[in-house]
Amino acid sequence: MKGDPRPLLALQAIELEIVRHQELLAENASGQQEIMRQAAAEQQKLLAVEQQMERFRSEVGRHEQALKNHEEAKSKLLKQSATIKKNDEYQVAMAQIAEQDRAISKGEEAVLLAMEQVEKHQKVLDETRSSHDQFKAATAVRIREAQAEHARLEQELGELQTQRTTAATAVEPELLRRYEAVRASRTHSKRLPALVSVDGGVCARCHRQIPNKHCEEARHGEIATCEGCAALLYSEAALQ
């Protein structure tokens, strides 16, 4: 069929731009998801370090309590021993006090070790918190940028869709129908043009050699069809 490919080329340019925008929007959405996933992982990291700190602190508390119990036991034994009259009972009490003393010195050591652990971990916690804060600030910037980009793309997409509607009315209906049939075909990548120039002698869509017959038709203003992929073929030469 004869046909002026120019209005369709204009429509196609808009449609390819629409597809590009849709892809960019999808990339943007998955990019935002990735940012949120990283932020959640960072949060999880901080939480783990904080929980470890809680465990170390409660260990200090546990050792302090044990130490306090031994000290109380000792002072109780001391009070009792003051009232003991019998020598053998006194000896037993002294042995018990010595036992508490050993437990106390062990307990003091345990408290110190546990406190050292807390101190060491405090450094880790401080570093984790500060890098977490930096990450959080950077994340907020990245999300803001991505959202702004998303809004910009959506607005442009809306404008393109309006342009598309207008551009479609300028295309001959039969040509539009053929073009849309190619674009709707299952094998058609929406990223590729459905209307391509034959002037290189090769279909720009499927890269097959175009028979001379079709090139000739196109040069005479026909819109030919690629035998390989059903793309619509036109020639720039016919537009001169």
Ligand SMILES: [Zn+2]
């Ligand atoms: Zn082709």
